[in-house]
Amino acid sequence: MKEVSIHVGKRIRLYRKMKKLTIEIFAGMINKSKATVSKYENGDISIDIETLFSIADALNISVNQLVDYENPAALNEVDGDAFAKRRTGKTRYYLYFYDGRRGRIVKNIIEVQGVGENGVYDANFYADIEDYSNCYNCKFLYHGTMRKFDALTNFNFENQNNKVEQVFLYAINSFTHNKSMVGMLSGLSTQPILPAAFKVLLSPDIMEESEEMKEQLVITKEDMKQVKKLNMFVINQNP
Numbered sequence: 001m002k003e004v005s006i007h008v009g010k011r012i013r014l015y016r017k018m019k020k021l022t023i024e025i026f027a028g029m030i031n032k033s034k035a036t037v038s039k040y041e042n043g044d045i046s047i048d049i050e051t052l053f054s055i056a057d058a059l060n061i062s063v064n065q066l067v068d069y070e071n072p073a074a075l076n077e078v079d080g081d082a083f084a085k086r087r088t089g090k091t092r093y094y095l096y097f098y099d100g101r102r103g104r105i106v107k108n109i110i111e112v113q114g115v116g117e118n119g120v121y122d123a124n125f126y127a128d129i130e131d132y133s134n135c136y137n138c139k140f141l142y143h144g145t146m147r148k149f150d151a152l153t154n155f156n157f158e159n160q161n162n163k164v165e166q167v168f169l170y171a172i173n174s175f176t177h178n179k180s181m182v183g184m185l186s187g188l189s190t191q192p193i194l195p196a197a198f199k200v201l202l203s204p205d206i207m208e209e210s211e212e213m214k215e216q217l218v219i220t221k222e223d224m225k226q227v228k229k230l231n232m233f234v235i236n237q238n239p
Helices: 002-018 023-029 034-042 051-059 081-088 211-218 219-229
Strands: 091-099 103-116 120-129 138-148 153-160 166-172 181-188 195-203
Touching: 002 034, 002 138, 051 103, 051 195, 091 211, 103 138, 103 211, 120 153, 153 181, 166 195, 195 211
Parallel strands: none
Antiparallel strands: 091 103, 091 195, 103 120, 120 138, 138 153, 153 166, 166 181, 181 195
16 A cells, blocks of 8 residues: 555654654665665655664664554444544644744644553644644654543653653543633743643644634733642633
8 A cells, every 4th residue: 555655654754854864874774775765755665574673773663653554444434433433543633832932823733543442542742833734744743642531631742852751731621512622731841941831722623823822822910820829830721
């Protein structure tokens, strides 16, 4: 299947760039030519199993992180059960937070996949993307899990380029017709590298990046009053 080779190639390119490896350097690490690696990344040729393991070893990742492709056609064979399709296929969430250092709303994508065991699902977090059409063009990549409860959904992630960073996200499930959820994302900031937390909006649909969204994401005077009173940062359901 051409789609599998394309998927694996995109993953290889993403991890290689995350490691700040040029094609020339990476080709030498796996004893292949630059032209061959380029064909791998473009999905022009299939990769044998031995080479696949060599690539994963060079990138310091598991093979599963390269071959997590799911056939869309197979999802249509689940007896027309929309819930079953959602559970077995990939579910995409759009995550937004406001970066006050740069004065902009940051776009992110979370992909949840697989059926999950004991209610725990595999999840990928593509952080700070440029556009929604290519989540592989992101500044940071995290792998982890999602678990959904009645009131809350939580995510635990690990930075694939810097194992010291763990990201935790708690979102308050919506009980209204509004599908978006509010929550808190905590991890490490960059420049300087310090623990940080952000208000976030999480939605199964792309949201309009507007002043109204910004107002929901910024820390308000009321938030600061609550911090002083409780000595903790608490996210309300309706920011």
